Amino acid sequence: MMVPLLLLLFLKTQITRCEKNGSEVVTVTEKEGRDVILPCSLRTKTSVESKIFDWRKDGQKEVFRYDAGLHDNNGLGGQNKQFRGRVSYFQEELKNGNASIIIRSITTADRGVYTCDFPRLQPRQKFYIKLIVDAVLKPCVTILSETKDGVQLQCEVVGTYPGIKLKIGWQDGSGNNLTEKEIQKTERGESYILNTTVTKSGYYRCVATQEEIKHQVYTETYVPVHGAEQRKTTLRVVDGFLIGLGVGLGVGLGVGFTIFFCRKHSKTGSEETQHKNDHSLNKDPPESIPLSSSNMGPLETVT
Structure with missing residues (x-):
């Protein structure tokens, strides 16, 4: 056996x-x-x-x-x-x-x-x-708080052991590294903490890697970032309001200028017509030719 x-x-x-x-x-x-x-x-x-x-x-x-x-x-x-x-x-x-x-x-x-x-x-x-x-050194993930800058996450690897060369780091759902920290060789077991701040909702994982044997263990969690979504919504509303305001102002200004121009043009035409009428009324009548004997020829007698 x-x-x-x-x-x-x-x-x-x-x-x-x-x-x-x-x-x-x-x-x-x-x-x-x-x-x-x-x-x-x-x-x-x-x-x-x-x-x-x-x-x-x-x-x-x-x-x-x-x-x-x-x-x-x-x-x-x-x-x-x-x-x-x-x-x-x-x-x-x-x-x-x-x-x-x-x-x-x-x-x-x-x-x-x-x-x-x-x-x-x-x-x-x-x-x-x-x-x-x-060693199975599974990270512990904690969502600490949410601020205007995003959500703060904490990764803690508890009970590391003497002589173990360990690296811990944060990754997003696609596996892209966000932050990373190499832990030096220690003489006693300790716990290590690595924080990061994320600004959008999604899956995030804390990865612990034993360098000597290239072994990885990770803990993954979904993180909702309410502030970021609210900021995005607010930004969209503000953008929409500004665009609407701009379009409204543009249309309003265009209509205003059109009305002003039309009124100006109408007023100018009326004034010109009135001026012509006044000019016709005030014009001197043609001079009458007085009748006098000197201006008349000899009278002819009709028999």
């Missing part, structure tokens, strides 16, 4: 290998709350049933110690309390040189560099395994 379980857990666990200072470092990534296998096997496949191997975390904490059949779960002392009752090995695999261990229900406190040491082998062999815990 152990071998299928071992293979199954290995398939679920992300493992990468790299060289550091001449030694191979195996990186194991697993989600918080799951069981994880830390691999350690001799390349020669030599049995280690009668050997000693010692697992430690960060070079100090004793994780699991095996000594020719005795181990921390059956009599050996010295195991750190963080790992008591949580660590076991694969007894059937010892004959194949496999000293891998399994840690149950990992937490972010388990992340770090582990060593698997065979101190009595010649030459001495030591393996390095880096455990990365993919």
